[in-house]
Amino acid sequence: MAATIKTADELEKMRIAGRLAADVLEMIAPHVVKGVTTDELDRICHEYMVNVQQAIPAPLNYHGFPKSICTSINNVICHGIPSNKKLKDGDIINIDITVIKDGYHGDTSKMFTIGKTPIRAERLCKLTQEALYLGMEQVKPGATLGDIGHAIESFANKYNLSVVREYCGHGIGKVFHEEPQVVHYGHQGTGMKLTEGMCFTIEPMLNLGKRHSKLLQDGWTVVTKDRSLSAQWEHTLAVTADGFEVFTARSDEPWFKQA
Ligand code: MF3
Ligand code: CO
Ligand code: CO
Secondary structure, three states, rough: OOOOOOOOOHHHHHHHHHHHHHHHHHHHHOOOOOOOOOHHHHHHHHHHHHHHHEEEOOOOOHOOOOOEEEEOOOOEEEEHHHHHEEHHHHHEEEEEEEEEEOOOEEEEEEEEOOOOHHHHHHHHHHHHHHHHHHHHOOOOOOHHHHHHHHHHHHHHHHOOOOEOOOOEEEEEOOOOOOOEOOOOOOOOHHHHHHOOOOOEEEEOEEEOOOOOOEOOOOOOEEEEEEOEEEEEEEEEEEEOOOOOOEOOOOOOOOOOOOO
């Protein structure tokens, strides 16, 4: 159980990759509307990453994943495959973007709502974002992975939301998914101690119903077993001398720095 510590040079590359991934989410936002297919969103993102950013969409062909982004609608927890299905009024959708630039990965996702969404769906999306932020705020040298998981789990419990356990955040760098595993539940003061230069994602998946998941026949799509709605938000961050740096901050977030 070891985490790689990034050099200043590597952190700069993570900064660039993270910024590009965040830019894709900002670019795609106006296209995420009723009637658009997730294939169309995939195509627009793919072309932007490849042609504008000159970056590589990490999901494409990753362990055989067939598309360049993940699109997870309503009861889909994560790893939804873009298809010819159209977004409809009231849907919630997670778009998960991972780019590789100069050999390093930036990984981030957020929820979008389509038209008039039910209040409980809106609330799930908002609270899951808040859960991510609470997890991130634990990050500093000397804190533990358990502190992150505990912050997320206790917040979710307070609002009667369940935390998916089968999928987690991860170390990231030259490798898409590396050690450590960053689970979104746990106990304060347990697990790996965080040290300066570690880079990982936090990406809580919270459900309105029970926490249990099911993998569909396509080998990728993960859904809630009870068909309840699920939401996820993700950032890539580094442990700094006195806290954390968010590589994938968007312009509407407090950690955003003008390039
Ligand atoms: N981006 C996802 C994550 O947050 C992983 C997607 S892997 C894929 O870790 F193959 F489904 F694209
Ligand atoms: Co990730
Ligand atoms: Co991701």
